Amino acid sequence: MGQGLVGAIHGFRETEKSRWSEASRAILQRVQAAAFGPGQTLLSSVHVLDLEARGYIKPHVDSIKFCGATIAGLSLLSPSVMRLVHTQDPGEWLELLLEPGSLYILRGSARYDFSHEILRDEESFFGERRIPRGRRISVICRSLPEGMGPGESGQPPPAC
Ligand SMILES: O=C(O)CCC(=O)C(=O)O
Numbered sequence: 001m002g003q004g005l006v007g008a009i010h011g012f013r014e015t016e017k018s019r020w021s022e023a024s025r026a027i028l029q030r031v032q033a034a035a036f037g038p039g040q041t042l043l044s045s046v047h048v049l050d051l052e053a054r055g056y057i058k059p060h061v062d063s064i065k066f067c068g069a070t071i072a073g074l075s076l077l078s079p080s081v082m083r084l085v086h087t088q089d090p091g092e093w094l095e096l097l098l099e100p101g102s103l104y105i106l107r108g109s110a111r112y113d114f115s116h117e118i119l120r121d122e123e124s125f126f127g128e129r130r131i132p133r134g135r136r137i138s139v140i141c142r143s144l145p146e147g148m149g150p151g152e153s154g155q156p157p158p159a160c
């Protein structure tokens, strides 16, 4: 696990999955086509995170050692709010409403210069709108760090 994430996620279980049904593979291929460039190699397994209704993710930047330039996450079941905050200027922030079935893509400045977090139920508002949190499952694809071949990732982190 990347150092950035230790202790960042509360109320969860997770797995790394590399074998998928044909139907799921078709969906993952759409995610990959939308989010990743032809020059990007993906981590060999996909990260599946199951957050309970009271679970949440504290602000963090995914490890630059274990994860490359792009993070793409498919959200399932409960809607949630993801907040991005600039690491050098906390006054610069934005929130994303992650509807079930939606895909977010963090790359460029959003990947490196902003932390991301998933708000806990008590704080789960999108603007004025209350977004009650239930169980949420996310399916997260990440690229490998630049210059790292698929066989060189060492211990694949359960999460970045
Ligand atoms: O659940 C998500 O969509 C994000 C998870 C996350 O930030 C992480 O595993 O690093």
Ligand SMILES: [Fe+2]
Pocket: 060, 061, 062, 116, 160
């Ligand atoms: Fe993350």
